[in-house]
Amino acid sequence: MKPLRHSTVISYAALAVSVGALAAVSTTQAFLPSASLASKSVHRAQPRTVATLASGHSESGMFSAGSSGASGGYIGAGVTYPVPLAHAVLNSHIVNVYSGKTAKCPGPGKAAKGYLCLYYNEINEVDSGYGYSSESYFSTPSVGAVLYWEVKGGGAYVGGEWTVTAS
Numbered sequence: 001m002k003p004l005r006h007s008t009v010i011s012y013a014a015l016a017v018s019v020g021a022l023a024a025v026s027t028t029q030a031f032l033p034s035a036s037l038a039s040k041s042v043h044r045a046q047p048r049t050v051a052t053l054a055s056g057h058s059e060s061g062m063f064s065a066g067s068s069g070a071s072g073g074y075i076g077a078g079v080t081y082p083v084p085l086a087h088a089v090l091n092s093h094i095v096n097v098y099s100g101k102t103a104k105c106p107g108p109g110k111a112a113k114g115y116l117c118l119y120y121n122e123i124n125e126v127d128s129g130y131g132y133s134s135e136s137y138f139s140t141p142s143v144g145a146v147l148y149w150e151v152k153g154g155g156a157y158v159g160g161e162w163t164v165t166a167s
Contacts, residue, residue: 052086052141053166059083060109060164063118063147066157073151075126075158079116080144085166087135088142089116094131098123105163114167116145120160125153 065077093115105117126149133145
């Protein structure tokens with residue numbers, strides 16, 4: 001028997017797939033009732049709107065980041081909101097609270113409208129943190145923020161709670 005050429009093998013394979021697909025369609029249609037989807041035109045689903053946190057409502061979570069490396073560089077963490085915000089928090093409205101409270105961040109579980117408050121429980125060998133959330137960096141609705149801290153020494157870490165209130 002003569003060996004088959006590559007193009008002949010591909011042609012046989014394509015024919016087998018086509019026959020198999022036709023058989024599957026014919027068999028499936030034979031078992032579907034006339035009122036099923038196979039006998040009706042299918043419409044594309046419309047895009048869904050994403051539910052967002054109501055204005056003035058708050059949500060909270062945890063954040064943490066760490067590094068075992070030496071000084072230099074950054075550590076980072078992401079905050080993901082369980083329910084997206086209709087409008088992103090302005091970068092200038094991300095507030096670090098190392099102890100106590102501020103006018104816009106009166107304590108864990110609380111934040112002024114349009115603010116993301118970071119309440120630190122742990123902090124070691126890092127400079128003051130900063131974050132990005134604004135619409136110029138990320139999509140709308142806003143699903144969270146990105147936080148960074150510059151590392152001052154080995155064993156750097158931060159951790160705490162965050163609260164955001166929708167504007």
